[in-house]
Structures are given as C-alpha cells and as structure tokens.
Amino acid sequence: MSTDPVAARHLDRHAWVDGRLVRALGPVLAVEDRGFQLGDGVFETIRVHGARPLELGLHAERLAASCRALEIPLADGMEERVRRAIAELIAADGLDDPDDELSVRVTVTRGPVEGRGLLPPLEARPTIAVQAWRVAPVGREVLERGLHVSIASVRRDPQNPLATVKTTSRAEFVFARLEARRRGADDAIFLTTDGRLAEATSASLFLVRAGLLSTPSLDCGILVGTTREWILRWADRVGLRRREALLSPDDLFAADEAFLASSVAGVVPVTRVDGRPVGDGRPGPWTMRAREDREAFARSGEG
Amino acid sequence: MSTDPVAARHLDRHAWVDGRLVRALGPVLAVEDRGFQLGDGVFETIRVHGARPLELGLHAERLAASCRALEIPLADGMEERVRRAIAELIAADGLDDPDDELSVRVTVTRGPVEGRGLLPPLEARPTIAVQAWRVAPVGREVLERGLHVSIASVRRDPQNPLATVKTTSRAEFVFARLEARRRGADDAIFLTTDGRLAEATSASLFLVRAGLLSTPSLDCGILVGTTREWILRWADRVGLRRREALLSPDDLFAADEAFLASSVAGVVPVTRVDGRPVGDGRPGPWTMRAREDREAFARSGEG
Numbered sequence A, B: 001m002s003t004d005p006v007a008a009r010h011l012d013r014h015a016w017v018d019g020r021l022v023r024a025l026g027p028v029l030a031v032e033d034r035g036f037q038l039g040d041g042v043f044e045t046i047r048v049h050g051a052r053p054l055e056l057g058l059h060a061e062r063l064a065a066s067c068r069a070l071e072i073p074l075a076d077g078m079e080e081r082v083r084r085a086i087a088e089l090i091a092a093d094g095l096d097d098p099d100d101e102l103s104v105r106v107t108v109t110r111g112p113v114e115g116r117g118l119l120p121p122l123e124a125r126p127t128i129a130v131q132a133w134r135v136a137p138v139g140r141e142v143l144e145r146g147l148h149v150s151i152a153s154v155r156r157d158p159q160n161p162l163a164t165v166k167t168t169s170r171a172e173f174v175f176a177r178l179e180a181r182r183r184g185a186d187d188a189i190f191l192t193t194d195g196r197l198a199e200a201t202s203a204s205l206f207l208v209r210a211g212l213l214s215t216p217s218l219d220c221g222i223l224v225g226t227t228r229e230w231i232l233r234w235a236d237r238v239g240l241r242r243r244e245a246l247l248s249p250d251d252l253f254a255a256d257e258a259f260l261a262s263s264v265a266g267v268v269p270v271t272r273v274d275g276r277p278v279g280d281g282r283p284g285p286w287t288m289r290a291r292e293d294r295e296a297f298a299r300s301g302e303g
Helices: A005-012 A034-038 A056-069 A078-093 A140-145 A171-182 A226-238 A249-253 A285-300 B005-012 B034-038 B056-069 B078-093 B140-145 B171-182 B226-238 B249-253 B285-300
Strands: A014-017 A020-023 A041-049 A101-109 A127-134 A147-156 A187-192 A197-200 A204-209 A212-216 A241-245 A257-262 A266-273 B014-017 B020-023 B041-049 B101-109 B127-134 B147-156 B187-192 B197-200 B204-209 B212-216 B241-245 B257-262 B266-273
Touching: A014 A078, A020 A078, A034 A101, A034 B034, A034 B101, A034 B171, A041 A056, A041 A078, A041 A285, A056 A078, A056 A101, A056 A226, A078 A101, A078 A127, A101 B034, A140 A266, A147 A171, A147 A197, A171 A187, A171 B034, A197 A204, A197 A212, A197 A249, A204 A226, A204 A249, A204 A285, A212 A226, A226 A241, A226 A257, A226 A266, A226 A285, A249 A266, A257 A285, A266 A285, B014 B078, B020 B078, B034 B101, B041 B056, B041 B078, B041 B285, B056 B078, B056 B101, B056 B226, B078 B101, B078 B127, B140 B266, B147 B171, B147 B197, B171 B187, B197 B204, B197 B212, B197 B249, B204 B226, B204 B249, B204 B285, B212 B226, B226 B241, B226 B257, B226 B266, B226 B285, B249 B266, B257 B285, B266 B285
Parallel strands: A147 A187, A147 A266, A212 A241, B147 B187, B147 B266, B212 B241
Antiparallel strands: A014 A020, A014 A127, A041 A101, A101 A127, A187 A197, A204 A212, A204 A257, A257 A266, B014 B020, B014 B127, B041 B101, B101 B127, B187 B197, B204 B212, B204 B257, B257 B266
16 A cells, blocks of 8 residues: 555545445446446536536536436436535545635446346446546646647547437547547547547637637537537627637638637647647637636636 | 345356456446546457357457557456456356356456546556356347348448447447337447448348358458458358458348348348348348358357
C-alpha cells in the first residue's frame, strides 16, 4: 500500500452505487454487469461548483433520453437521486470547500444479467453509479497557448441512431484520444462520414469568422451538448451573429477563432489543427469572452 | 434469495478474474474499471466442446491484435492462461460432461484507473475476465425454419480503424438486436455507410447463388471471423466456388441460400430478410452441408 498522501486520499475516495457509498476502487460490480461486458450503458458528466450541480435538470433529461434509446428502464426521480448522491459524496469525501470544482459522472448500465449474448432480457435491474472528482480549473498556460487538435481517423455517421446518445461504449473516443496523443495533439476532432466537422471527443466545436459564430448542426451526428445550447443563447445575448451549419475542415482552417465547449472544462480555445494555426494561432477575443461569461454563469448558481 | 434450482445453480456459477475464481454475480470489479466506464476493452468468444477450446490459438491472436489497437498492454502467454482459466471453470462448475458445449468469453479491459476522462494513463493494469456458459446446441426448429433477419439502421464505416477490432463497446450491436426484436426478427444485418452488406451482429454472412459462395470482403468494415476463415477453406475443400466481394442487399434478396457463421453457434441458415424470403425461404443444401461439416470439425478436437 502506498504511503503517498495523494494516493492514500484516492484510496479513501468513495463512489455512490445503487444507493450506497462504496470505495471507489473496491470490488463492487459483478463481472456480468452489461456495462462491463458490452458497454451497454449511458452516462452524463456534470460540473459541480460550490456543491451546486450545474444544469442538473438538463443532464437528467438527456440521461433519460439516452436510456430510452437503449431500452434501459430508468426509475423516475433521477434528478433528485443524483442530487442526493452528490451531496453524500461531497460529505463523505470532504469536497465541500466553497471553491471546490467537481466533475461528477452519473453512469447507468443495464446491470447484471444471467445470460450471455447481445440481446438483453426484457427485464433489467440497472446499475446506477455516481462518482465525483475534484478538478483543477483549466490552467492559465492552456488558455494562453490554446489546444492543439488533430482530425480523428474515426468518423461519425450522421445517420447513426446512437450518434446523439451518450453511451458508455466509448472505445472509438478513447482511440481518437490515443491517436491524438501519438500525434502530439491535446484532443481530436471528428468528421462525419461525408467530411463535415462534427465535434471533439468530449466537447462541442465552435468557430468564429468575421463576427459570425458557427457550430456544426445537429445533422452532423453530434451530441446535443448542454453547454452548446448555452453558447448559442449567449451569442444572441451578446449580439454575436450565429448559425448551426454544415461545416468543413476548410471552415476550421479559415476561422479567426475556434473553441471547444463542454460541461466541466467550459470554453477552451483551439489554436492549432493538425499542426496548422487557426487564425493568428492565438486564442481569440470572442473565445475568451465566452469563457469568462460561462465561468461567471457556472459560479452564479443560476444553472 | 430464490429457491428455484436453476437460479440457485446460477448463483453458484463462477467467473475467473485476474487469476482467481470468483462468484459470477458477486462484487468483483471496481466502478473505476475503464471497461465499465468507457467500454475500453476487448473480448473473444470461444466454443468449448468436451472441455477442448476450439481454435484457441486464433482467438488468442485476435485478442492480442485487438489489445494492440487500443494500446492495452497484454502480458505474454495469454493462450496458456486462458486454457488454464477454462480448465478451472470447468472443474469448479462441473462442466466436464464430454458432451457439454460451452461458450467461453475472454474479456480484457484497460482496468481500473484513478483519474477521469477518455485519455488513459500511459500505464495500465488490465482486468482479465474469463466466463463459461453451458449452451444448448442450435435447435432443430431453428435449423428447419431458419433465422429471420432485418437490416440494421446502424451502419458500419469501412474506414473505421476499430471496425475490425472486437471491443467491449458494443452498444450499437445491442441497439441493432433491440431494433431487430422490435421488428420481430431474430438478428440484424449491418450495411456499410456506402450500402454494402457487412455482417450480422455477432456472425459473418454468407450467400450462395448458382453454386457460388459469396461473403463480404474485408474492405466492408467487418471482423476477420475465425469461423469465416474456416468456411472459406471448407469451400475450397468441397469444391464450392467462392469469393470475397462487395455485396449489396440485392445480392442477398437474389441468393439461393444465405447463412450466418460464428464460433459458438456455428453455421445457421437465414431464410428471411426484412420479411422477404431468401431463395425458396427454406434452409439450402450448401448451408446444411457447411453446418454438418463445421459441427464435425468442432467435435473432432482438431481445431
């Protein structure tokens, strides 16, 4: 057993599974859980600031929609259950500093089954797991340098009925991040099978060119990101023209600014794509304003 | 706790995890196992007849290739480890009847990690799980009626670098089976994004027309099935002309016979596609000969 205090703190961490607190790294799940066997589950990642989960209602709605897509029976009242689970984790792991930023993950799988094979039984007893990690805010050096991304070799099929579902079957996304790391990049951008820009591995993509904010339309096999929706409303509020559109990699290379937007990291500038600079290769003013406004919103407790 | 003897027997079943026997439905895995979190793992399904695993070397090779694709470090000597795990499961669960047909699944995930997010740490401690199920042979009524399949709305991208990797991220395959069930079908056939026939959810697809055996080529985003390879060699041996080709749904509707081939179920006839009969709507002679010869091979102990 390590005596390193960070590792020791980690060993003490908890997770909330099916109504009770357990050790995050302890033996909890059955081998026959379909989440483990087949990635037969869905999840949400939620930002928690000062013990307040941001946009929890939106995440609970999307979680329910994801479950419906896979015919995973989800009990009512998930929003309240998740809220209580988060409160229990915060209390158990001492995550209650008012400045604490947490990333909370809610995972729902179809649960353990007795049989083998892809086709699930008609009845299921889903496994529900909630985890919380303390996260450092995005560093100043990242915000000054911006993210360097590469175009993933994995493509998204806009017609895929699961393209908009946040399943735990994330091997293609893991692969895209491994590929990006091999190429020296921080993240990867997916294209669709017909060559349009889609999204990053866990964030929505935005471009700004000549005062027009563009983001791939929902026809591009992307997740309906909660932060994506917020950014679109934000653009209207601050008087930035905006559109959801079919965009190509050329649009990205021709942009003045580009950024990613996601629940936990918020808005993060993208300054290079496959080694080529976006705009002047530095984070742009709209990007930084979007980031500031989103961070202010996250801290305001309004979400 | 149920007193039903079948359920009781199931509760007694074991799985082999990381070198030891555990209860198949007992708490074993950490929530933070990336197999559970992200479908970040690979697997193989192996047929075991009379305690002999069929084509174990081929499965071990494919497992190693799948791990390499996802940068999951896999120790050497997996074939021997799996062979020992199977022997231990057979002994523990009394699966040693010479006529017992087993389906054995070997799962390797990247294992538990401390952090969050898609990008794995450079070091990993993979989880290795081996499970065995006693399976009934494919029933006479299935062989007489044949499978009814439907065309899946999920499509396969032939350029997907993971199309040929048997990951545990199987939500799209589960979805295809759920969709087939809603349509009253037994299984689903995937097309590629450019409209070619690809494969079934867990089996390779074969057609026979006018004495020519056809199967989708490896350019169609399919798994290099061990049974698929066997069937191609079998065709050469029995003097059936054969080709790997780009095939369309029209080829399927125009076929005299169609069948699926997989490790555990072997060769199984397909007699309807989206409600339309294949050929005369009955299992064909080449199909049944392929099935008989494959079953004889599986029982011979040569594999």
